[in-house]
Amino acid sequence: xxxxxxxxxxxxxxxxxxxxxxxxxxxxxxxxxxxxxxxxxxxxxxxxxxxxxxxxxxxxxxxxxxxxxxxxxxxxxxxxxxxxxxxxxxxxxxxxxxxxxxxxxxxxxxxxxxxxxxxxxxxxxxxxxxxxxxxxxxxxxxxxxxxxxxxxxxxxxxxxxxx
Amino acid sequence: xxxxxxxxxxxxxxxxxxxxxxxxxxxxxxxxxxxxxxxxxxxxxxxxxxxxxxxxxxxxxxxxxxxxxxxxxxxxxxxxxxxxxxxxxxxxxxxxxxxxxxxxxxxxxxxxxxxxxxxxxx
Numbered sequence: 272x273x274x275x276x277x278x279x280x281x282x283x284x285x286x287x288x289x290x291x292x293x294x295x296x297x298x299x300x301x302x303x304x305x306x307x308x309x310x311x312x313x314x315x316x317x318x319x320x321x322x323x324x325x326x327x328x329x330x331x332x333x334x335x336x337x338x339x340x341x342x343x344x345x346x347x348x349x350x351x352x353x354x355x356x357x358x359x360x361x362x363x364x365x366x367x368x369x370x371x372x373x374x375x376x377x378x379x380x381x382x383x384x385x386x387x388x389x390x391x392x393x394x395x396x397x398x399x400x401x402x403x404x405x406x407x408x409x410x411x412x413x414x415x416x417x418x419x420x421x422x423x424x425x426x427x428x429x430x431x432x433x434x
Numbered sequence: 435x436x437x438x439x440x441x442x443x444x445x446x447x448x449x450x451x452x453x454x455x456x457x458x459x460x461x462x463x464x465x466x467x468x469x470x471x472x473x474x475x476x477x478x479x480x481x482x483x484x485x486x487x488x489x490x491x492x493x494x495x496x497x498x499x500x501x502x503x504x505x506x507x508x509x510x511x512x513x514x515x516x517x518x519x520x521x522x523x524x525x526x527x528x529x530x531x532x533x534x535x536x537x538x539x540x541x542x543x544x545x546x547x548x549x550x551x552x553x554x555x556x
Binding site (some may be wrong): 281286287334337338355356360361363364367368370371378380381 | 442444445446448449457490517518519537538539540541
């Protein structure tokens with residue numbers, strides 16, 4: 272699995288929301304109590320699974336900017352559970368568009384967004400529990416709440432061909 | 435109806451409406467559909483100047499929608515706006531009768547460049 276690059280992610284998200292976004296790669300991050308949002312992808316042509324985990328405030332910032340909400344309003348709306356439809360739909364779209372940058376190998380197709388890791392099932396569930404690779408990023412968003420963003424992926428299976 | 439916007443994401447339809455205005459196309463009537471099947475129904479009732487469609491949608495995908503439109507001998511200009519932007523997808527879109535494909539994320543300039551040849555003077 273070719274790793275997503277901070278440069279590629281920075282460029283994509285900056286273009287998507289029209290504000291300066293900066294992804295900085297870090298070493299393993301400690302789990303926090305911040306609520307998380309998960310995006311599940313299938314990477315073609317090898318049909319491998321890839322999962323993105325992002326802090327809710329971060330995904331909320333991306334989504335809120337897309338639909339024209341200020342930071343303070345986003346924070347108020349994210350405090351309400353369940354997440355309102357407008358922000359939820361926008362977060363879904365953010366994760367969909369992110370498919371262009373979450374891997375540099377193959378073609379990632381966004382499958383679904385979940386708010387509870389218990390719903391990461393099938394091969395994605397296996398990869399999430401025991402990934403071959405994790406990429407950690409700290410993300411800042413100009414004028415908005417930033418957060419952490421992690422990509423869980425698996426190596427491309429190698430087929431041995433015998434003569 | 436001047437433009438038919440087809441996308442299952444309400445957010446993306448909202449962003450596209452904004453991008454069309456930012457690209458300088460104001461005063462156009464834009465109708466929306468959530469998937470290819472719904473869009474096909476609208477197309478059978480009225481002919482827009484342009485169809486802008488997502489690729490991945492429930493019920494009927496963008497490419498299935500385009501193939502159906504062309505099979506009904508409808509030559510309406512048709513553009514995809516999608517996160518699916520690989521060479522193979524682009525080639526499939528064009529060989530099926532699409533006029534252009536804009537990959538997400540896009541800028542108002544991308545929208546302007548794609549729409550101007552079709553909508554200029556309208």
